[in-house]
Amino acid sequence: xxxxxxxxxxxxxxxxxxxxxxxxxxxxxxxxxxxxxxxxxxxxxxxxxxxxxxxxxxxxxxxxxxxxxxxxxxxxxxxxxxxxxxxxxxxxxxxxxxxxxxxxxxxxxxxxxxxxxxxxxxxxxxxxxxxxxxxxxxxxxxxxxxxxxxxxxxxxxxxxxxxxxxxxxxxxxxxxxxxxxxxxxxxxxxxxxxxxxxxxxxxxxxxxxxxxxxxxxxxxxxxxxxxxxxxxxxxxxxxxxxxxxxxxxxxxxxxxxxxxxxxxxxxxxxxxxxxxxxxxxxxxxxxxxxxxxxxxxxxxxxxxxxxxxxxxxxxxxxxxxxxxxxxxxxxxxxxxxxxxxxxxxxxxxxxxxxxxxxxxxxxxxxxxxxxxxxxxxxxxxxxxxxxxxxxxxxxxxxxxxxxxxxxxxxxxxxxxxxxxxxxxxxxxxxxxxxxxxxxxxxxxxxxxxxxxxxxxxxxxxxxxxxxxxxxxxxxxxxxxxxxxxxxxxxxxxxxxxxxxxxxxxxxxxxxxxxxxxxxxxxxxxxxxxxxxxxxxxxxxxxxxxxxxxxxxxxxxxxxxxxxxxxxxxxxxxxxxxxxxxxxxxxxxxxxxxxxxxxxxxxxxxxxxxxxxxxxxxxxxxxxxxxxxxxxxxxxxxxxxxxxxxxxxxxxxxxxxxxxxxxxxxxxxxxxxxxxxxxxxxxxxxxxxxxxxxxxxxxxxxxxxxxxxxxxxxxxxxxxxxxxx
Amino acid sequence: xxxxxxxxxxxxxxxxxxxxxxxxxxxxxxxxxxxxxxxxxxxxxxxxxxxxxxxxxxxxxxxxxxxxxxxxxxxxxxxxxxxxxxxxxxxxxxxxxxxxxxxxxxxxxxxxxxxxxxxxxxxxxxxxxxxxxxxxxxxxxxxxxxxx
Numbered sequence: 085x086x087x088x089x090x091x092x093x094x095x096x097x098x099x100x101x102x103x104x105x106x107x108x109x110x111x112x113x114x115x116x117x118x119x120x121x122x123x124x125x126x127x128x129x130x131x132x133x134x135x136x137x138x139x140x141x142x143x144x145x146x147x148x149x150x151x152x153x154x155x156x157x158x159x160x161x162x163x164x165x166x167x168x169x170x171x172x173x174x175x176x177x178x179x180x181x182x183x184x185x186x187x188x189x190x191x192x193x194x195x196x197x198x199x200x201x202x203x204x205x206x207x208x209x210x211x212x213x214x215x216x217x218x219x220x221x222x223x224x225x226x227x228x229x230x231x232x233x234x235x236x237x238x239x240x241x242x243x244x245x246x247x248x249x250x251x252x253x254x255x256x257x258x259x260x261x262x263x264x265x266x267x268x269x270x271x272x273x274x275x276x277x278x279x280x281x282x283x284x285x286x287x288x289x290x291x292x293x294x295x296x297x298x299x300x301x302x303x304x305x306x307x308x309x310x311x312x313x314x315x316x317x318x319x320x321x322x323x324x325x326x327x328x329x330x331x332x333x334x335x336x337x338x339x340x341x342x343x344x345x346x347x348x349x350x351x352x353x354x355x356x357x358x359x360x361x362x363x364x365x366x367x368x369x370x371x372x373x374x375x376x377x378x379x380x381x382x383x384x385x386x387x388x389x390x391x392x393x394x395x396x397x398x399x400x401x402x403x404x405x406x407x408x409x410x411x412x413x414x415x416x417x418x419x420x421x422x423x424x425x426x427x428x429x430x431x432x433x434x435x436x437x438x439x440x441x442x443x444x445x446x447x448x449x450x451x452x453x454x455x456x457x458x459x460x461x462x463x464x465x466x467x468x469x470x471x472x473x474x475x476x477x478x479x480x481x482x483x484x485x486x487x488x489x490x491x492x493x494x495x496x497x498x499x500x501x502x503x504x505x506x507x508x509x510x511x512x513x514x515x516x517x518x519x520x521x522x523x524x525x526x527x528x529x530x531x532x533x534x535x536x537x538x539x540x541x542x543x544x545x546x547x548x549x550x551x552x553x554x555x556x557x558x559x560x561x562x563x564x565x566x567x568x569x570x571x572x573x574x575x576x577x578x579x580x581x582x583x584x585x586x587x588x589x590x591x592x593x594x595x596x597x598x599x600x601x602x603x604x605x606x607x608x609x610x611x612x613x614x615x616x617x618x619x620x621x622x623x624x625x626x627x628x629x630x631x632x633x634x635x636x637x638x639x640x641x642x643x644x645x646x647x648x649x650x651x652x653x654x655x656x657x658x659x660x661x662x663x664x665x666x667x668x669x670x671x672x673x674x675x676x677x678x679x680x681x682x683x684x685x686x687x688x689x690x691x692x693x694x695x696x697x698x699x700x701x702x703x704x705x706x707x708x709x710x711x712x713x714x715x716x717x718x719x720x721x722x723x724x725x726x727x728x729x730x731x732x733x734x735x736x737x738x739x740x741x742x743x744x745x746x747x748x749x750x751x752x753x754x755x756x757x758x759x760x761x762x763x764x765x766x767x768x769x770x771x772x773x774x775x776x777x778x779x780x781x782x783x784x785x786x787x788x789x790x791x792x793x794x795x796x797x798x799x800x801x802x803x804x805x806x807x808x
Numbered sequence: 809x810x811x812x813x814x815x816x817x818x819x820x821x822x823x824x825x826x827x828x829x830x831x832x833x834x835x836x837x838x839x840x841x842x843x844x845x846x847x848x849x850x851x852x853x854x855x856x857x858x859x860x861x862x863x864x865x866x867x868x869x870x871x872x873x874x875x876x877x878x879x880x881x882x883x884x885x886x887x888x889x890x891x892x893x894x895x896x897x898x899x900x901x902x903x904x905x906x907x908x909x910x911x912x913x914x915x916x917x918x919x920x921x922x923x924x925x926x927x928x929x930x931x932x933x934x935x936x937x938x939x940x941x942x943x944x945x946x947x948x949x950x951x952x953x954x955x956x
Binding site: 138140141144145148149150693694695696697698699700701702703781784785798800 | 809810813814849850851884885887888889941945946947948949950951952953954955
């Protein structure tokens with residue numbers, strides 16, 4: 085078994101043994117290019133590790149909770165987090181440790197190294213795994229190197245890598261990874277050379293930053309950029325960037341520091357540009373195709389850190405979403421500026437937009453005005469949905485980044501323990517539910533009030549209650565308005581309050597002491613600048629956790645205004661409500677032309693004369709622990725929410741924060757949409773309600789009134805008896 | 809969903825050669841491994857058995873039975889990859905032209921069983937399936953009722 089090979093030992097036949105990156109480095113080294121010394125831990129070592137520890141089967145089990153193609157990226161992230169934790173908690177067997185150690189220790193001993201991924205398939209010009217797996221810079225000592233080798237192995241199962249493989253149709257079960265352990269070169273300037281411009285113009289691209297190149301690769305730093313003619317190396321254009329920070333090694337790993345001098349000067353000279361041009365041509369000659377090269381200058385010596393073929397799929401093409409997947413993994417710096425934009429610009433603008441839309445009452449508009457208003461609202465809604473995808477969803481990575489740092493530092497048994505540090509962050513939906521709780525408590529404790537509300541004697545209602553109800557309606561009434569009809573708004577809320585008042589609230593008390601202890605323990609693992617970074621990351625993660633809920637509330641307000649206008653049009657045009665999907669353009673057209681028959685899209689129904697399908701037990705993800713047993717309340721349309729009775733199990737396609745006001749009524753939650761950090765799961769954990777998410781076809785296979793058991797420990801939903 | 813489940817079930821019943829048949833006598837459960845075949849409409853599972861066997865005598869006395877078919881290959885990955893199906897219904901002995909027809913189908917799947925299945929001492933039993941329980945992905949259980 086070949087477990088570790090040096091660059092000199094790697095031959096042509098070893099390509100699939102060492103992975104693309106290691107193979108390229110070996111070829112370049114053997115061709116005389118300056119490549120820092122490196123060893124490769126082969127895919128056989130990876131195989132040995134996952135086989136001897138039983139991890140291979142555990143990974144497959146984790147990934148088979150749901151068909152791979154059916155998983156959303158949030159579910160993939162969850163699976164990926166759980167798998168990463170398996171790697172963190174599973175030590176490498178002594179025999180394998182000793183075998184790797186015997187090669188690595190004599191070469192690197194206590195020297196600092198970079199531990200990089202080298203996945204199979206990286207050498208294909210149709211696939212690019214660049215940035216999808218992890219690399220660790222400035223790792224020292226055999227124990228730490230082995231620890232990081234394990235983390236690189238785990239990154240084979242990162243959400244980004246899983247999504248990319250799914251998209252390319254690569255077989256997940258056969259995925260393997262090699263690891264390169266390379267001598268660190270602390271360059272004063274670093275960057276990339278693109279041997280050929282991706283838009284196929286006969287140009288070469290050079291990008292450069294001061295310091296090490298990690299800041300450039302992860303998008304934290306904007307590089308200076310040159311375009312060179314491919315045939316002559318002549319500089320066609322130069323775009324300088326604002327240069328105020330650089331990446332340098334820290335005690336452990338790397339850090340971002342302010343650049344002291346050189347702010348205005350380009351990182352590379354003309355002579356160095358010419359050297360880079362030559363290296364790009366040389367490596368193109370070696371590999372037979374233009375390359376994407378990472379380089380660094382240490383003194384006068386230029387080193388090639390890695391080289392890979394330029395993928396022929398252009399970013400932005402529909403079949404290549406790698407750029408989007410990479411965008412899901414924003415760096416801390418990027419997240420910080422994104423937070424500023426979200427908190428200071430986007431959320432206020434969203435609130436304003438919702439308010440401004442609500443000033444127009446659709447029922448007062450003529451048909452043609454209503455048609456115009458629907459189109460306007462639809463356009464505004466689309467604009468915000470796009471922003472949601474572009475900015476808000478990537479910001480969710482703040483929670484994920486924190487989760488990873490927490491798990492690496494604490495290595496907890498429960499990979500979601502980190503969420504204990506994020507809860508109680510004053511989410512809007514919780515504020516709304518708190519107000520509901522307060523009003524329902526008033527009803528519970530005041531018999532006269534309860535009686536008056538039940539008998540609809542609203543004139544005799546307690547003044548204090550009336551005031552609270554008014555304030556609630558002003559702040560949170562819009563969704564209820566769209567679901568129950570504006571005229572019924574007050575009655576709808578009162579009906580809900582009476583139901584809530586029928587039993588004491590179940591909300592779990594947040595164990596603040598426990599969370600505080602965990603926070604202290606977590607922070608105690610860091611020192612100095614790293615500790616400061618970690619404190620800032622925790623703050624960012626809390627904002628990310630809170631905003632992922634709040635943004636939905638605000639987006640919900642905008643969507644509510646669109647729905648209100650569409651509902652008004654439906655009322656006028658008598659388009660049947662059971663129509664599952666109808667686009668707004670069609671509705672506007674009907675308003676303008678009463679003779680027009682709208683195109684209706686209905687889901688094809690599966691039927692069979694000889695067989696009838698029903699579910700006995702369905703699996704999903706365990707999203708909030710506990711066991712609940714109750715009658716199912718299946719939510720097919722928003723008005724179903726108001727039929728919810730205390731103790732029922734809420735079964736729905738996807739809970740958004742606008743719906744969570746009924747959560748306190750439910751004994752358990754089952755959701756088709758999967759994920760541990762989705763709203764249903766967050767709110768279920770806040771209330772201590774058992775929850776299973778990611779149950780495919782939940783709303784089709786579970787019927788209203790079915791008796792169901794929700795097992796929030798195992799992620800299983802059992803239908804114990806069917807509704808008659 | 810229904811089409812997908814039907815496909816999974818048909819693939820399993822066609823690809824697997826053996827099934828476990830449950831029977832009982834005086835409260836004592838009993839299991840037997842049999843080479844089986846199924847009808848295209850999924851309505852029947854059938855198998856050959858000598859008349860002097862315990863399962864034959866049990867099933868003729870108490871017709872209600874369960875048959876288990878699965879795709880495990882004795883690897884750890886089976887826990888997530890294997891599909892297991894339990895069929896429940898009544899078992900009866902096939903006779904006359906029905907027996908001849910089913911025997912032909914049975915031998916098409918198990919040609920090497922010809923000597924055994926055509927022996928005068930061998931009977932052909934068939935379960936009229938009322939319901940299938942299809943278990944996949946470790947704990948996912950769907951029920952498929954066979955309409956008569």
